Amino acid sequence: xxxxxxxxxxxxxxxxxxxxxxxxxxxxxxxxxxxxxxxxxxxxxxxxxxxxxxxxxxxxxxxxxxxxxxxxxxxxxxxxxxxxxxxxxxxxxxxxxxxxxxxxxxxxxxxxxxxxxxxxxxxxxxxxxxxxxxxxxxxxxxxxxxxxxxxxxxxxxxxxxxxxxxxxxxxxxxxxxxxxxx
Amino acid sequence: xxxxxxxxxxxxxxxxxxxxxxxxxxxxxxxxxxxxxxxxxxxxxxxxxxxxxxxxxxxxxxxxxxxxxxxxxxxxxxxxxxxxxxxxxxxxxxxxxxxxxxxxxxxxxxxxxxxxxxxxxxxxxxxxxxxxxxxxxxxxxxxxxxxxxxxxxxxxxxxxxxxxxxxxxxxxxxxxxxxxxxxxxxxxxxxxxxxxxxxxxxxxxxxxxxxxx
Numbered sequence: 001x002x003x004x005x006x007x008x009x010x011x012x013x014x015x016x017x018x019x020x021x022x023x024x025x026x027x028x029x030x031x032x033x034x035x036x037x038x039x040x041x042x043x044x045x046x047x048x049x050x051x052x053x054x055x056x057x058x059x060x061x062x063x064x065x066x067x068x069x070x071x072x073x074x075x076x077x078x079x080x081x082x083x084x085x086x087x088x089x090x091x092x093x094x095x096x097x098x099x100x101x102x103x104x105x106x107x108x109x110x111x112x113x114x115x116x117x118x119x120x121x122x123x124x125x126x127x128x129x130x131x132x133x134x135x136x137x138x139x140x141x142x143x144x145x146x147x148x149x150x151x152x153x154x155x156x157x158x159x160x161x162x163x164x165x166x167x168x169x170x171x172x173x174x175x176x177x178x179x180x181x182x
Numbered sequence: 183x184x185x186x187x188x189x190x191x192x193x194x195x196x197x198x199x200x201x202x203x204x205x206x207x208x209x210x211x212x213x214x215x216x217x218x219x220x221x222x223x224x225x226x227x228x229x230x231x232x233x234x235x236x237x238x239x240x241x242x243x244x245x246x247x248x249x250x251x252x253x254x255x256x257x258x259x260x261x262x263x264x265x266x267x268x269x270x271x272x273x274x275x276x277x278x279x280x281x282x283x284x285x286x287x288x289x290x291x292x293x294x295x296x297x298x299x300x301x302x303x304x305x306x307x308x309x310x311x312x313x314x315x316x317x318x319x320x321x322x323x324x325x326x327x328x329x330x331x332x333x334x335x336x337x338x339x340x341x342x343x344x345x346x347x348x349x350x351x352x353x354x355x356x357x358x359x360x361x362x363x364x365x366x367x368x369x370x371x372x373x374x375x376x377x378x379x380x381x382x383x384x385x386x387x388x389x390x391x392x393x394x395x
Contacts, residue, residue, distance in 0.1 A: 027253075027256075028249060031248075031249050032249075035241075035244055035248060035249075036241025036242050036244055037236055037237065037241050039241070039242040039244060040239045040241055041235075041236050041239060044239075049242075053245050053248065056244075056248075057251055057252045057255060058255070060252045061252055061255040065256075065261055069262065069265075074226060075226060075229065075233070076230065078233035078234065078237040079226070079229050079230045080233070081233070082229060082232040082235075083233075086199075086200075086201045086232065094205075096205050096304075098208060099213070099276075099279065100212055100275060101213075101215040101216045101225075101274075102216035102273045102275065104267075105264050105265060124230055124233070127230055127234055128237065128238065131231065131234050131238070132238070142231065142235065145196070145202070146235045146236075148200065150202065152194070152197040152202050152207075155193055155196055155197055155200065156193070157192035157193040157195070157196045157228075158192075159231070161231065163224075163227040163230075163231070166227045166230055167223045167224050167226070170223040170226045171223040174219045174222060174223060178219070181267075
């Protein structure tokens with residue numbers, strides 16, 4: 001299997017290696033796959049090439065810095081990197097610090113349930129397949145919404161995507177986390 | 183008694199996930215999500231869509247020394263500290279904007295014990311805190327655009343039911359409502375509007391330009 005075809009679970013292992021041992025080889029693998037995509041996402045969102053490169057490097061450095069806070073039972077690696085890129089995009093392009101929800105990290109002693117991690121990664125794979133199976137017009141609308149091409153009132157949340165199951169999975173992981181925190 | 187949970191509609195959560203809401207609305211969504219795990223899970227679903235869109239993109243060409251530059255940035259960086267849960271009644275995103283908890287708010291009196299504090303403004307959209315004394319009514323009003331009201335302390339009641347801590351009411355210009363703070367405790371709400379409110383009563387209408395409600 002080449003570096004380009006890793007599954008979500010394998011990406012999650014690379015992030016764990018960065019968190020545990022500051023593994024630069026794992027970081028380089030993550031970088032080769034995600035950095036060009038993050039840069040493309042930023043350019044689609046209106047940044048020129050130079051700003052997108054600058055912002056992307058910042059996003060990837062943030063990933064390194066936050067690797068120990070990544071929770072694979074609540075987000076695939078692609079989802080997690082998307083949220084970092086989106087927040088930095090708003091910080092830079094709109095020039096304000098984006099308000100983010102209070103984080104709920106696992107404590108150093110507690111770790112997410114491996115079954116939760118697998119279940120969420122499977123749901124994420126299904127979601128990606130469902131997006132690819134959408135009619136071209138609808139798929140483009142969803143992409144444009146996430147590039148910031150649509151205003152809030154143009155966004156139709158009825159995507160026809162299987163978001164109910166993914167929500168239930170994440171809800172379960174949150175319940176376990178809340179339980180571990182008390 | 184049936185408990186009604188008032189949470190955010192999907193279009194606002196997707197708008198937040200996509201990063202297209204005005205800053206004052208981002209603040210209210212982030213604060214609500216901090217208090218409501220169901221909204222947090224639904225938001226994570228919409229963010230997963232963003233992750234899938236990202237993963238499916240054709241990559242852009244990077245600068246020649248891109249990885250080396252990024253590694254140079256990383257050298258010497260300390261991992262971000264594990265965030266602590268917020269203390270007090272304001273969740274972290276709100277504390278960042280206020281500069282502290284309830285006691286750090288710079289209130290301005292609206293008369294009759296009611297107070298407000300403007301937090302941020304983004305052209306047409308504004309976020310502010312409002313305090314209604316226990317048992318008192320907020321002046322009846324309608325609004326031109328959308329209004330999101332998130333309860334942080336106490337509770338209020340209007341035509342749709344009771345809203346307690348963590349509950350959010352989303353109203354558009356069609357809604358003409360008269361929220362009343364429940365007895366027992368002052369009610370503090372975080373409110374985002376996309377325009378200045380239009381009051382129905384004569385006296386509050388005169389007061390409107392002065393108080394910026």
